[in-house]
Amino acid sequence: MQLSGCHLDLFLVLFGLQIPLISLCPVNCVCYPTPMTVSCQAHNFGAIPEGIPENSERIFLQNNQITMLHRGDFGPSLVTLWLYSNNITFIDPATFEGFDNLEELDLGDNRYLRALAADTFQGLSRLHALHLYKCGLSSLPSGIFSGLHSLQFLYLQDNYIEFLQDDIFIDLVNLSYLFLHGNKLWSLHQNTFRGLVNLDRLLLHQNQLQWVHRTAFHDLKRLTMLFLFNNSLTELQGECLAHLSALEFLRLNGNPWDCGCKARSLWEWLRGFRGSSSNVICESPDHLAGMDLKVLKTEDFMHCSGSESLHQIKTHTFSTTHRIAHKGHHSHHSSKEKGKELDVGLHQNEPAAPPDPRPGSRKPGKNCTSHKNRNRISKPVSVKSMNDLQDYAPDYHHKFNFGTLPTASTKRKTKCTRRTPVRIPSGVQQAAGNDSDGVRVSLLLFLLVLAVIVR
Template sequence: MMDAGSSAFLRGGSAAQRIGGVSMWLTLWLTALSCTPAQGCPRLCVCYPNPMTVSCQAQNFTSVPVGVPYNSQRVFLQNNQITELRVDSFGFETQVLWLFSNNITWIEAGAFSELRELEELDLGDNPSLRRLEGGAFRGLERLQSLHMHRCRLAALPHDIFHKLYSLQFLYLQENQLHFLQDDLFSDLVNLNQLFLHGNRIRTLSEHAFRGLVNLDRLLLHDNRIRQVHRRAFRDLGRLTMLFLFNNSLAELPGQVLRDTASVQFLRLNGNPWSCGCEARSLWEFFRGARISSSELLCSSPSTRRGLDLRFLREMDFALCPLPDPGSLAGTTTTTFSTKTRWWFSKAKPVSSTKGVFEKSSETVKAFPFSASKALDSSVSNSAVASAKYEFDEEEAALPKLDPEEYWANYGNEDAAVTGLRCFELECPPGFDLPSLPAAASCPTSSSALSVVVFAVLSLSVHMLVG
């Protein structure tokens, strides 16, 4: 409203003056309206315009406060005591939502489904959040950054990242994850950085990272990883940084790193590397690699302890068998289970190339049937049959090993089986081949007759000369 003086001025002035005065008051009035927020700011919160920001941090809220303006672009709710997130918790539209350092224990499926414009969600440092429901992030198809570090998560539902096509940064470090389900990340085609360090992961299966075709950084250090499938990283052709240090890796198939041809920074230190024949494919990878790599100190065998696997000599692997082309590990495996593993020749196994197996308390040795040609024809079929490997009831009940089943037992070889294996034509001189059956070592009748004749002739010459 205008005061009396202003009204008198407008009544007494000229028409032009009256029009100018009205325009000035309208301008001031509209300016005042534009500075007044459409909605009030929640109690105990501070609001800022351009962009519309609502800051409610460290106010001991136990739930998401009501009254947050619908058009808020950034909402900060960190360092409170919020315990649950429900479908009706968010009555506003925002692009950035910070909920880290609360006491969240449960997130209802679809809790964020109304936040269609959300690009960044931070749920880190919620140590009471130990599990998530499938569909917890349903509807967040524009989400680009998701923080769930230090939440004590032990497992992730198989569909937790379903349809998060825009996600680029995923922070899962310092939880309690024991494994990664197959195809867990298959929808994250635009993911650029994945942080999984500081968990309890033990194995990386063939399909653990399937779909991550644009991944640039993968951090897996400080876990308990012992086994990596040779094709675990086959979709990671754009990876430039791979951290696997401080794990329990004794060996790593060379194929794992060949699938990540773009890697520039590789950290594998802090693992108990075994530098026997099983390390050959990894050693061969480093021979041609031009990357920034950490040291790989050998833990075994004792003769190589403390050496760097990368700098071993070719002669260190001279007595190693060639890699088994049928092995899913893609490496030369020198130890085999006495119950579930068989050793075949380089050619495709057929009935005529199967080995004769001898059973002992410590090892199972094999050599091709061609070695049996050295046996004399006098050796009976029963003698050969007695040398074949015989299964007891416990062993007969075990599943037969197919190539597809290799991964189920990968890395669990019997520790007692430590001898090197070689094929007959590849064995170096003096190699300890399996001993032949006793019947094969007996002299033939013709050999015995030759010895007798030679002895008689020698005696006769001695008597004539003497």
Template sequence: ACPALCTCYVSPPTVSCQANNFSSVPAGLPPGARRLFLQNNVIGALRAGTFGPSTVTLWLYSNNISSIQPGTFRHLPALEELDLGDNPHLRVLAPDTFHGLHRLQALHLYRCRLASLPSGIFRGLRSLQYLYLQENGLLYLQDDLFADLANLSHLFLHGNRLRALSEGVFRGLSSLDRLLLHAHRLAAIHRRALGGLARLTILYLFNNSLVALPGDPLAALPALQFLRLNANPWACDCRARPLWAWFRRTRVSSSAVPCASPPHRRGTDLRHLRPRDFDACPDDHDDDED
């Protein structure tokens, strides 16, 4: 039977209950359903035992979810896509919320006002390819948060409030192709923060608070093809030399990199500085650390 106010389809087995003002997941979901569409309701809580083990696709975006009972997703071995995005009351996640989702390929947690993510939250998600964490209130990311995500190709982190990237924050992301880190407050990137991202082709760092990139962190990205660094307060003094030198030896397609200081170079593109602009700089400046 199909729950009241929902529409059910036979092939593939689908239950569509979106945009019906449901305040809880409707009772009587067919146990064999593979696709469950519950988006655009006012569901406030998720409870264990609600979803059947055949579920492959579960859309819960644009609800009022504020709590997820432990074990809600534990017995969903077939789940490949879970969309919890645009749930602005979902501010805390238990460390084991997603444990056991070994087939999960896409996890959407955008616009949920998550100020932090607990250690181990992504443990065991070895099939994950797409992770959407944009437009939360994330203030920091601890080292090894993504350590198990060896198959992740796309990581969307833009529009949060990160101020720094530590050495081990992206450890384990050996398949990452796309990393979006624009629209933060990033002022510091550890010189080894991007180490190990051997397959990264696209990196967005625009609209941050970066003045310089000490220690040449971009040198660890051999596959990089496209880079955006605009809308940062770049200092085009001696601190710019490692980045300028990196641009000279790479063929990466890049946005403009306008200087913000010193005053006589304001508006100049950092990439277009000349060797003589660094004549007064000490020779060892490339190795300086913040």
């Protein structure tokens, strides 16, 4: 059968081939329809190529030589944009204006970017992954993450950031992973991480931290992983970690710890910690140098006053009264935070279930931990498992290769599924209990089917 030109066009449209779209693809790029995808990676483009279809949902421009981004470079239908490993030095604050559908933006490994305007990402209400690693950033302007309520993954590692302003992350109520390692941070203040009520992993290793406020982690009730290794910490109050009721993995090695009386509250906290922690090697005083703080005895702190004890520090995490007061204190900070904190006691022995690490969630995860199991004493995780844990470095370039088209991110399930034991259906049990009845039923069904066929 031969098809005329008109019929052939209709045939192609009906079967989704949409030949006209190919003619709209930029030179040296590859385009795919449904959803409209444009791949222009590794072609030494010095600017955004012309001819990108207005309705493009996925644009891949990584590994080029692009230097600037301006308003109008992309269409508002964009969902995924990869621009990592370019030479971007300037981003017009209006570049992403009106991009209501944008979910993933990768600007990583643009080493000469160095500065961003406060409103660069304003209005990206659906953004759930933002990559800004290796961008030469020395500071973050106030309000740069304002309104990013859907953000779950924030990559800021390997920059030159020295200071984080109070409440810089306050709108990121759904953030799950925060990567800040490999910067030049030297202090963490009381409200540095305020608002991160669903944070699961906080990586702060390989900075220059010397001081951490005793309530710096007060909102991180769901944090399961905290890396503070390879910094310049000489002390860390036990009260600081007492807020982390769901913590499972803690890395404190590679710091010049002073194991004198100031270390007593940290020592007491580590004794009660049920998760996995690294060693905490003492650098001073001289008679304790080289020893692990965790193996010190009560006698090593006999000469210290009670004021250095964790149990002598007044903190809201030690009593129900103070916990209620703490929740009231937070209620006036932001109406978005109300009701999101977990009322979990300090001395629970089993960590709360961590949030599902899969990307795509749009709402804070529910606590699906059984009430019956929360107070059960669990076996401590062996130190070996912590030592075997490699320094966590996410694979930023774990991207799709274009032999297979990208697929949508898996969404996190936020609804708790009731766990019930699997039992054999009652009908099967009854049939198994009487073999002769089962044979008669089978024979009767066979005869009925045979009668229908013959008829």
